[in-house]
Amino acid sequence: MISEKMQKALNDQLNKELFSSYLYLSMAAYLEDINQTGMASWMRLQADEEHEHAMKFFDFILRVDSKVELQQIDKPQIEWNSPEEVFKASLAHEQYISKSIFEIVDLATQEKDHATRTFLNWFVDEQVEEEASVKDIVQKFEMIGESKGAMYMLDRELGKRGAQAAH
């Protein structure tokens, strides 16, 4: 059994993961709208992954005989000024999520809650990967600057993400 404080922290994180999914879906819609279909498809897969993250929290909370309390999901931003701005916002969001996960790790350590601490290990690793992959895309945007040709290539490259996963 986990503490009440931990139950709240895990439910709050479940909500943050659902919001992440919602935010990335909103980013996918914006990218689709400005005809960056490869980037839109990348972001849509990201939204699916965030939903899976949320479900990991959902399942863990139930597994330790605690209570899932779903909360309201905030309305995400719906407009950005450019695809580069979208990916920069995604990086900032991932950094915020990492901080949030680390805070729960600290709480689990303080409470000597080894089960939750071990459960969170996967998320600690995942955040390192997610931040690195979005940072890599942001750096590509910085390199290509105003080049339309390079932007087209980047859109195509990001669009391959789903195809790679399917093979």
Ligand code: OFO
């Ligand atoms: Fe983007 O990460 Fe969830 O946890």
